[in-house]
Amino acid sequence: MRNLLPMLSNHSHGGGRSAMTCRFRCGDACFQEVPNTSANEYVGDVIAGALSRRSVMRAAAVVTVASAAGSALAFGDVPAAEAHGRPKPNPKTDGARGLRFQPVAPNTADQVTVPAGYEQNVVIRWGEPILRGAPAFDPEKQTAKAQAGQFGYNNDFLSLLPLPGEHHRQVLVANHEYTDEVLMFRGYDPENPTREQVEIAWAAHGLGVVVVQEEHRSGKLTAVTRHRLNRRLTATSPFELTGPAAGAALVRTSADPAGRTVLGTLNNCSGGTTPWGTTLHGEENFNQYFANASSATDKRYGIGTGASERKWERFDKRFDLKQEPNEAHRFGWVVELDPYDPESTPRKRTALGRFKHEAAQPRLTADGRPVVYMGDDERFDYFYKFVSSKKMKKGSSRAAHAHNLTLLDEGTLYVAKLTGDSPAAEIDGTGKLPSDGEFDGSGVWIPLATAGPAGAVSHVPGMTAEEVYVFTRLAGDKVGATKMDRPEDIEPSPRTGRVYVALTNNSNRGKGTNPAADEANPRNLNKHGQILELAEHWDDPASDGFAWRLFLVAGDPNDPATYFAGFPKEKVSPISCPDNVAFDPHGNLWISTDGNQLGSHDGLFGVATHGERRGELKQFLTVPTGAETCGPIVQDRRVLVAVQHPGEIDGASVEKPASVWPDGPGRIVRPAVVSVWRADGRDIGV
Template structure:
């Protein structure tokens, strides 16, 4: 029988107030910026396709296998056999998920399955550039930090490195985002009302991106950094970036320091990202609004910039963070940044054709004819899901001309926003989580074009306005308000796209958007994962089918769903955030702010076959930490342990965690590698 989905019960836990304060400027405690009146479209769909027509016959996606191509099963498919998800044997599970699940816990460490080992790859402050001193928390300086690994690592990418002196097989390029700084955990005696210039400049240097070559120890499987490698690089809140694409040079992007509207100092709040087929990395600027002060309704334009002083008081030391003095400076953040890790001389680009909003991530794929398609989520309550389709095609080969061409693909194309339609009447979606009469939360969708090059498709807005004020453009065309769309990843095997919707406790509240079929729970504290299939298996299609793949929470709660897999055989999961795929086609989910009484973790879930929906926890985080990254290779899992010890009341003097170096040492965000003790493939 299908599970019924009544209103979820209350759980303790979730993000600390300290995390909300420093990571996103208490975004969840302010009025959601989206106050538009976009309707629910379930009532206006005439002749809606049935669930089987939408995600079966009309949108068939094939899965290559050794035995040939097979169609993904319908969601009601069940796995054979019995047993408990919390006690499965290491050899039991979908290929890639054959490990003993880690039980929910609150241990102050990274907990991994039996038979697996781990090492800390790199910590905040470790030297990576020439001239960088060893980390000393009591004597940190801005100059040192600009040459050391940054703070609060989030997105990770591991790229192959060509052979050099016979060690290439053991070396890769690690690229990491540094989302934000947590000054009370960085500086002893930190006074939030009176930060010093040195503290502010250290924080500027701790933001941004790191590129560092890492090497595998073949004897143990551990990864360690290669200090002072020629490709190692730091980009900070003061490094030079270029604005490119159709909005570059716009009056909306010009400031007193940059009359051209094309050169920006710094990148801020880089959250998740993506790796392109042409070997570059993409980095989403997310909660940039919190760094700016003294905005007004005229200068904010829907992005949540405060009218008073900022949390970190940066405006006291640099006028560009004072919106009353530099009203266009915030317009130069909130973009997708493209970086070439193989070229230390390449100035990173902020790609305006991909729109400006709170980018959680940007994951590309290619169409059959070689055009780039990038999926993006806007991480805010009631904001939107986007995609971009390039006009030009990727050139194959690794030559200089091909590389130069491919690094311009994201400057020309069409930007779209998603409008999702449920196939059930609105009256059947009551916010309780009870499925509609057809037994499935599903429907169809449309990618609504917003702009192509210099041409706007939004009435009353120029193309430049669409790119700079993309949220307003989404409002005008009636995009579907979602429950914090974060990472969006297409499966490299099936082409299906998976959207992590972390949570939205304001869903259905008085004066807020009600539940709809794509966001069916009021007061949604645990989030869900949406699965969509582009029509004709064409990433450039302007229509798609969708259904909910996971409805997160405690499996014992009726208001949860795991793609039809028996719920007594799955791990509890809450607040999906970053997602990635392993070589077997399984989706791996990292969580942020889990509300089930356990620490955040990393989970693998089968997306196809008779075990579709089988979800198993692979690791858990230390106290106060969020799971980020992740990278899932055949023989290694890499995760970023972000903001360990970020617990209310914690400080350098009163740490809430002793990870990673033990008592008496400052808590340090770090990157962790996990591998099998016997050197075998992960989960096989």
């Protein structure tokens, strides 16, 4: 029998995002006009002519090399039979190492469902006190002061870091992406929120740091309340702008004429963990918090011309762009946090560009320079990388730490341009594989700007460096970057260096005047998404060329438009809308989903990326009604997930909940972090 958290209900829904999710999470982005109206060329076209002559020559050279060698060069460690979609699974094993568990069947149960032989616990819930002096959670008597000392709402990205000197303890870092006021406040009136409700929401956004204690004989984790490292950063905490756009005219406001100190961080989605012990947090759908936009640049970022959903502009003029037109330019960055220093000020790293950051995951070059991969979560937007010009210093000295906290302020920001290798006639929008058996091709990283100790230089004709960093989407438009199907989390494999890009979906692909399918985005009206795999040329993450191919084309395996790296489709779990991704110690890719369009609740899946079982995908868990699976962490003995926005179903409220997770009937629904482990104490999936 599968191990279930108790307090279940029979409520279910048909899958896919609810209108409530669209309203509170991203400001109804999918119901607005597509912000990207540029006339960029698409996959299969020549490099855009808007580049400088030097960039064109370099890009052309890379594409020529890639095309001549073919993707087999970059993916040369894959056996030929596997590369052409004909793996030969070994029937003597029951899955790739790390994935040997009984798959969870798709379901609509109001619980976290895990495989037979596995157990689970709630590590921490929204509202649990983590700072000294914070009261116990009482949803009927909640205050902003109390919330500022309690675990925040809607946990997304998770990072779990070691805690030297404290036995069986680790440091958990979480993003608190956004708030569902109708599920937080009894009698909430969306047209007339109170100041107290707004200030509670400000305090429920942001970041959380909490030490957790691990049970020695299992993977169970419990929060250590009131530890010296525990911390909350909210929508009113001070953050420092650093890098090339810090102090620029476009980020100055009446409250901050120097343009270097921002109050708050908003809509932090996924993120990353650095090799030097800090965490990165992507500010995503920040546009929805601002009112009264007017300029063309605001429209490119999806900021509305009227009142905001939450009406925050009524209580703080910085959210009213008529009064503070530059305030929105201070959001949409990657935030770097030092979780080991509770007195430190987190930094917004402007050298990494401003857009709807889903994530920011680094790796190191051979000579020790960080390379950060980033997705812009919008239909028809782009994915990027940043290559630092500075090398990481090893060791734990203060000097090394201080140096490493400058690594993301200097370097070059790039955007991706992809080219397919199949005739255009073979990409018909149905997802049918082209004649060579794969959706694949070559690509080039187009430089946008370079920041150095003496200042920054733009590589985009007609834009200053300041404009490139603040209006990075416009820079991508100008250089002809490839329009993708919502690039979300991007993770490099720690074993192979290959980079995996989760493209969640794009139901507007091929609709009306929108771009039609291309080889990297091969389905029109794409409901289910895909995962792209790329290999940097010469195995150098700082290189400006890469080969790419689609690793997974998601959906029902019975649908001929799906693809699982060539693995037999009758032996995989159905998957829809990949979002966050992570790697386990065996090199398998784990995928969490957001907005499942197959009638089941969202879940977490593991898939083999190498060997004879490459493409074998198995569902590990599902989450409760209305919830999204976020922040997966897969260690030897435990899996962590953030269960975000449970009960977020149209028409739901505190008075009429759609979910009773995690505490049962009569208790308010609460986002939470869950730990899963094997009942016998052995490693996950072996």
